[in-house]
Amino acid sequence: MKKMLVMAALAICSFANAQKGTILVGGNIGYTSEKSEFRFRDDKASTFTFSPKVGYQFHENWTVGGEFSLSTSDIDNTDVKRKDNKFRTGGFVRYTKSLSQTFSVFADMGVGFQTEKNKIYTNANNYVRYKGDGAYVDVTPALFINMKKGFGLNFSIGGLGYETLSFDDNGEDYSNFYFNFGKTFNIGISKNF
Structure with a gap:
């Protein structure tokens, strides 16, 4: 499936390049669903995520901007049902390296509040x-x-990060270092104005 998406995108590409002094608008929409069965218990989880961002390309390779993300998760098993809502807002810095007029690779570093x-x-x-x-x-x-x-x-297959959450009302504090490179697949769109 991943190869088909890349080949379809390659088939309709034309030539243009983002330039210094442009505004970047983009983002991702994602959905995941998991189901697992263990003895007499069925677990189901689904997550929907919406993550837009806006930035200013102040140099041929560098963009700086703001980002936010909304996600909602539903977790259902035989004993408990759970609903999680997460909101993130922060800033990002992007370094882009053009490989040709059609292809570029980039890395986003985001930091913020959640x-x-x-x-x-x-x-x-x-x-x-x-x-x-956190x-x-x-x-x-x-x-x-x-x-x-x-x-x-935009195509990405994960990354690395660190997050913290401190819960009210006797909830547990949470910190997590994650390296999910190769474990996720995201598709997004972006436009330079």
């Missing part, structure tokens, strides 16, 4: 709420395929 709200339902339809605040930093390498006049597709 908040998460969890609602956990028990079998009796009672629920417990948790709210946590910070994040991540680095994501990606490939840009220029389709026409600065409009293109």
